[in-house]
Amino acid sequence: MIRSLLPLGIALLSATSVLAEPPACSLTQKCPEEAPCCSQYGQCGVGAFCLGGCDPRMSFGLDSCVPAPVCQDKTFKMDSLDRYKDISEYLGDSSEADWVGQGEPLLYNGNVLLTMAPKSVGTVLATTTYMWYGNVKAKIKTSRGRGVVTAFILFGDVKDEIDFEWVGTDLNAAQTNYYFQGIPNYDNSGNISVSSNTYDNFHEYEVRWTPDEITWLVDGKVGRTKKRSETWNATANQWAFPQTPTRVQISIWPGGLETNAKGTIDWAGGVIDWNSDEIKNYGYYFATFGEITVECYKATSGPGSHSKKSYYYNNIAATNDTVIDSDKPTVLKSFLGSGTNMDAGGDTPGGTAAGASPESIPGGSNQPGQVPGGGGSSDRGSSTSDTSSAAGCSTTGFSQTCGQTLGGKSGSVRGAERTLGASALAVVIGIAGLLFL
Numbered sequence: 001m002i003r004s005l006l007p008l009g010i011a012l013l014s015a016t017s018v019l020a021e022p023p024a025c026s027l028t029q030k031c032p033e034e035a036p037c038c039s040q041y042g043q044c045g046v047g048a049f050c051l052g053g054c055d056p057r058m059s060f061g062l063d064s065c066v067p068a069p070v071c072q073d074k075t076f077k078m079d080s081l082d083r084y085k086d087i088s089e090y091l092g093d094s095s096e097a098d099w100v101g102q103g104e105p106l107l108y109n110g111n112v113l114l115t116m117a118p119k120s121v122g123t124v125l126a127t128t129t130y131m132w133y134g135n136v137k138a139k140i141k142t143s144r145g146r147g148v149v150t151a152f153i154l155f156g157d158v159k160d161e162i163d164f165e166w167v168g169t170d171l172n173a174a175q176t177n178y179y180f181q182g183i184p185n186y187d188n189s190g191n192i193s194v195s196s197n198t199y200d201n202f203h204e205y206e207v208r209w210t211p212d213e214i215t216w217l218v219d220g221k222v223g224r225t226k227k228r229s230e231t232w233n234a235t236a237n238q239w240a241f242p243q244t245p246t247r248v249q250i251s252i253w254p255g256g257l258e259t260n261a262k263g264t265i266d267w268a269g270g271v272i273d274w275n276s277d278e279i280k281n282y283g284y285y286f287a288t289f290g291e292i293t294v295e296c297y298k299a300t301s302g303p304g305s306h307s308k309k310s311y312y313y314n315n316i317a318a319t320n321d322t323v324i325d326s327d328k329p330t331v332l333k334s335f336l337g338s339g340t341n342m343d344a345g346g347d348t349p350g351g352t353a354a355g356a357s358p359e360s361i362p363g364g365s366n367q368p369g370q371v372p373g374g375g376g377s378s379d380r381g382s383s384t385s386d387t388s389s390a391a392g393c394s395t396t397g398f399s400q401t402c403g404q405t406l407g408g409k410s411g412s413v414r415g416a417e418r419t420l421g422a423s424a425l426a427v428v429i430g431i432a433g434l435l436f437l
């Protein structure tokens, strides 16, 4: 649901007064050389735009995006925010942070709460390393309320995606979905019923992903399986099956924002109530995340391997035989850099990366509003149509329709409805990057 972010993004932008609107990007409209990286949200820029979520197919060149840190087996206890960095502070060094994000993550009772304050677009966190097949499981208590969505997804730079999502009006089910390169297909979703209320109780949600199959489990029990062999697309002559490296993304986002498309609002259970008991009692909507474990796929070479440092794509087809497990560096010197000029800005005082102050980065750390909680792509509608998305983008700076695909909601929306939150972040950063230019 990227879309939800727009209003906020716009507000922020105007507040910061900075901005030139970053150019929009899509499969048919690549980024210009000066702002070469196409963010997850479909906006061009440098710096953070070139890190997690940067789509090489829509960027100026395949090498515009910064190579992505490879998979690491890891258990995140989620009992501290020491290994979390706001997107305005992260330059690609995954040894410094496990999670990068936007919004307001908080610690409560030894768990991480992702919060969504009134009129905000929520919070999204993504891992700094990428999973290329493998297993990931998380202990989660979802949010509740009309229009409030919790997400736990795998989201790749070329928009391969595997999802768990919960809408706040249905606390007895988990919705699952998957996408190949962000192409919407409303037959890809499926529901799993959960044994007890997902808001009051922790349940363990797990995705097991191999080159041949995706399995979604709840509390250790298989709830759904999708085989690659069931996904042949004869028109495209390829498997419409997720097959490239992805980041684990967790989020809370407002599917029910009034400005969202009707299909998205309906899917999310209605327009959000910013005067609900949840808001009165706590000041925000929230979802609770306990331990999260990533287990990398066991491959020593070829698809699924993680024996070197970073992944990059050597072909725009972006299928699993075009991903290279390499020794290329992953860290920018500053927010002026990109994949083809990673040291840019490194010598300029003040240009050093993480050095940008929050004030100089629209959307910088203290702006809860910006984060797109959206899951990954939740709305997919737009992704598809490049033109329309581009148009949407240009009007606003970042629009939901621009860029992305959203998570694809269920059938309701088909088009363009959800954009994700994440993009908003990227946009923000991109803008910061542009400013420096």
Ligand SMILES: *[C@@H]1O[C@H](CO)[C@@H](O)[C@H](O)[C@H]1NC(C)=O
Pocket (backbone or CB within 6 Å): 170, 173, 175, 189, 190, 191, 410
């Ligand atoms: C999943 O559940 C939601 C909410 O009850 C419903 O709208 C949707 O159609 C269901 N999806 C499938 C694939 O059954």
Ligand SMILES: *[C@@H]1O[C@H](CO)[C@@H](O)[C@H](O)[C@H]1NC(C)=O
Pocket (backbone or CB within 6 Å): 211, 228, 239, 241, 242, 243, 302, 303, 319, 320, 321
């Ligand atoms: C991806 O890689 C695996 C392992 O090499 C292979 O079996 C599979 O068919 C490949 N293609 C797709 C579309 O997943």
Ligand SMILES: *[C@@H]1O[C@H](CO)[C@@H](O)[C@H](O)[C@H]1NC(C)=O
Pocket (backbone or CB within 6 Å): 183, 184, 185, 233, 234, 235, 236, 240
């Ligand atoms: C199959 O591929 C074509 C061409 O890329 C695409 O337009 C179509 O949406 C795909 N069909 C499905 C069901 O994914």
